[in-house]
Amino acid sequence: MKLTASFVLLAVSTGLAAATALGSQAVLSQSDDLAHAEAPLSDGQLLERIEQFSGLTSDPVELYKLVDPAGASDLDEPRLLYVWELHKSEDEAEWATEGDKLRLHQQGLKFTDITETRDLGKKNAVRVKEAAEYPPISYQSQVRDVISNLTTQNMYDNLEKFTSFFNRFYRSENGAASSHWLYLQVLDIIAKAPASTPLSIRKFTNPFPQSSVIARFEPKYPSPNKTAAVIIGAHQDSANYRFPLLPAPGADDDGSGTVTILEAFRALVEKGFTPEYPVEFHWYAAEEGGLLGSRQVAAEYERLGRDVRAMIQFDMTAYTKQNHTATVALITNDVDIPLTEYVISLAEEYADYPVQRAKLVPGAGSDHMSWHKAGYAGAFATEGDPFTEFDPYIHGANDTMHLPNGEFSFEHALEFSKVAVAFAVELGGWV
Numbered sequence: 001m002k003l004t005a006s007f008v009l010l011a012v013s014t015g016l017a018a019a020t021a022l023g024s025q026a027v028l029s030q031s032d033d034l035a036h037a038e039a040p041l042s043d044g045q046l047l048e049r050i051e052q053f054s055g056l057t058s059d060p061v062e063l064y065k066l067v068d069p070a071g072a073s074d075l076d077e078p079r080l081l082y083v084w085e086l087h088k089s090e091d092e093a094e095w096a097t098e099g100d101k102l103r104l105h106q107q108g109l110k111f112t113d114i115t116e117t118r119d120l121g122k123k124n125a126v127r128v129k130e131a132a133e134y135p136p137i138s139y140q141s142q143v144r145d146v147i148s149n150l151t152t153q154n155m156y157d158n159l160e161k162f163t164s165f166f167n168r169f170y171r172s173e174n175g176a177a178s179s180h181w182l183y184l185q186v187l188d189i190i191a192k193a194p195a196s197t198p199l200s201i202r203k204f205t206n207p208f209p210q211s212s213v214i215a216r217f218e219p220k221y222p223s224p225n226k227t228a229a230v231i232i233g234a235h236q237d238s239a240n241y242r243f244p245l246l247p248a249p250g251a252d253d254d255g256s257g258t259v260t261i262l263e264a265f266r267a268l269v270e271k272g273f274t275p276e277y278p279v280e281f282h283w284y285a286a287e288e289g290g291l292l293g294s295r296q297v298a299a300e301y302e303r304l305g306r307d308v309r310a311m312i313q314f315d316m317t318a319y320t321k322q323n324h325t326a327t328v329a330l331i332t333n334d335v336d337i338p339l340t341e342y343v344i345s346l347a348e349e350y351a352d353y354p355v356q357r358a359k360l361v362p363g364a365g366s367d368h369m370s371w372h373k374a375g376y377a378g379a380f381a382t383e384g385d386p387f388t389e390f391d392p393y394i395h396g397a398n399d400t401m402h403l404p405n406g407e408f409s410f411e412h413a414l415e416f417s418k419v420a421v422a423f424a425v426e427l428g429g430w431v
């Protein structure tokens with residue numbers, strides 16, 4: 001297995017060396033001019049250059065260096081990667097480069113970038129954990145009142161804007177701008193909150209341009225026994241796996257999850273939600289970069305000794321395969337099973353679509369894995385069975401919110417907003 005991994009990474013690197021020799025000569029003078037250019041290239045200029053140079057090499061790193069030498073300057077930086085289909089665990093992770101991540105994307109291999117978070121879960125592994133007890137469903141009237149406030153129109157408007165960013169690639173200015181826009185939307189919701197609602201917002205900065213965004217309902221009456229956070233998350237970045245400077249609207253992956261939890265957050269704020277436990281909404285940067293954003297946050301919580309009562313993340317909530325019944329699906333691998341069963345009971349109580357348990361296809365995953373690895377209870381809700389109902393448009397220019405035949409459904413996504421509201425209230429309490 002290990003050999004295979006080296007072979008994969010090496011093979012691409014070798015193919016690449018030949019392409020480099022070819023390409024760099026042909027465009028030497030232009031690259032040189034560019035490196036000294038003052039203004040960064042516009043997306044349109046980058047597209048022109050991609051077209052111009054893509055005949056010279058099929059390697060994404062070489063192409064990047066030709067198209068945008070300044071932007072490609074850190075692609076040779078060493079990164080420690082755990083490639084899910086090649087390594088049995090993080091202990092087998094191997095050194096590669098930032099650029100190798102682009103090659104893995106092209107090969108359809110998913111990975112975790114553990115460079116800065118190698119010790120995730122080690123401190124929590126020795127802590128004494130009490131068996132989690134999930135409370136009986138008991139806030140029906142409050143949950144239903146908040147749910148009645150959810151609208152698909154808000155989700156539509158937010159997603160229209162969010163997908164209008166050329167892409168939301170975590171290493172780019174586009175990814176920083178889309179993150180800042182999201183931050184301002186959350187801030188705007190908080191600014192309109194009833195004066196008595198204790199809320200905070202945080203821009204969680206990273207060693208790359210895109211920040212994660214964290215909003216938090218503080219407990220109304222803080223108690224030393226109720227400090228564990230209830231966390232609801234989604235990832236805000238998008239990526240075009242063919243080449244990262246191409247368009248990536250990321251409407252389903254994971255613009256849908258982003259606006260799903262944003263709408264749940266808005267309705268909770270408008271209804272004056274005041275929990276017993278802290279309740280947090282997380283929008284993660286750089287899921288596509290190897291779960292970078294969520295691992296940074298989980299690692300900080302572990303380092304600071306913060307407890308987490310339960311975490312759920314929503315990755316892809318709108319795609320509805322033709323001639324399939326739309327469902328709320330709960331993933332059963334790399335999750336906390338008792339929490340997942342509890343979420344199923346919440347979905348059965350509050351969502352109007354059927355609920356199903358589903359397994360991930362091998363080599364797939366998302367941000368709940370960061371919390372699971374850190375030793376916290378995590379769950380994962382998504383739009384369907386990944387084996388039979390998977391969205392074929394993700395990671396490309398065609399992942400838009402305007403799909404034919406009703407395949408992109410805001411009604412479907414709204415069912416997940418209901419689950420997010422129920423998770424916040426039933427686990428966070430309401431005083």
Ligand SMILES: *[C@@H]1O[C@H](CO)[C@@H](O)[C@H](O)[C@H]1NC(C)=O
Pocket residue numbers: 148149150151270271
């Ligand atoms: C949501 O709740 C707020 C505050 O109660 C109210 O002003 C608004 O009209 C509600 N919106 C919907 C769609 O129910």
Ligand SMILES: *[C@@H]1O[C@H](CO)[C@@H](O)[C@H](O)[C@H]1NC(C)=O
Pocket residue numbers: 223224225
């Ligand atoms: C916290 O829990 C302990 C042990 O169950 C209990 O004795 C104490 O009264 C609780 N404190 C508060 C403030 O509820």
Ligand SMILES: *[C@@H]1O[C@H](CO)[C@@H](O)[C@H](O)[C@H]1NC(C)=O
Pocket residue numbers: 322323
């Ligand atoms: C869905 O079902 C309809 C009616 O049976 C059929 O005409 C159509 O071809 C089906 N679509 C797909 C994608 O299977």
Ligand SMILES: *[C@@H]1O[C@H](CO)[C@@H](O)[C@H](O)[C@H]1NC(C)=O
Pocket residue numbers: 396397398
């Ligand atoms: C996007 O869809 C168009 C129209 O169906 C198709 O021609 C094109 O190949 C698709 N592009 C990608 C990247 O899948």
